[in-house]
Amino acid sequence: MDRVAKIVSQKAVVIFSKSSCCMCHAIKRLFYEQGVSPLVHEIDEDSRGKDIEWALTKLGCSPAVPAVFIGGKLVGSANTVMTLQLNGSLKKMLKDAGALWL
Incomplete structure (x- = not known):
């Protein structure tokens, strides 16, 4: 869990893949x-990828990847992200997190 938190804190948008x-x-x-x-972060290329996958599952990601974090908060997997994109709220989340300036 600590490793996931450390990775997530490095950038406004983090994708575990x-x-x-x-x-x-x-x-x-x-x-x-x-x-x-x-x-x-490609977890299949990380020597501790299985630990990260376990942590993502414990956080509620099902399936574990893709797991998207915006502004340090778990957004969810592909279904959630696509829903946010389709209803227009993903862009606002990205702007609020400082990942998009348009």
């Missing part, structure tokens, strides 16, 4: 296409 996950890829593209530069 697996390099082979297609939904992770789609979420990363969503942020990149909006001009956001998230910190992407």
Whole structure:
């Protein structure tokens, strides 16, 4: 849990991902296409990735990836992020966190 908290505190938007996950890829593209530069942590490339995956599950991420944090707070997985994008509230969250200036 401490490791997740430390990573999340490093940037306004943090995405925990697996390099082979297609939904992770789609979420990363969503942020990149909006001009956001998230910190992407590929847990399958981390020697302690299983611990991070366990911690994300304990925080309520199901599935564990993609897990998106904005402004240090867990937003959720792909379904939640896509819902926020479709209803227009994702952009406000990004602006409030300082990740988007438009």
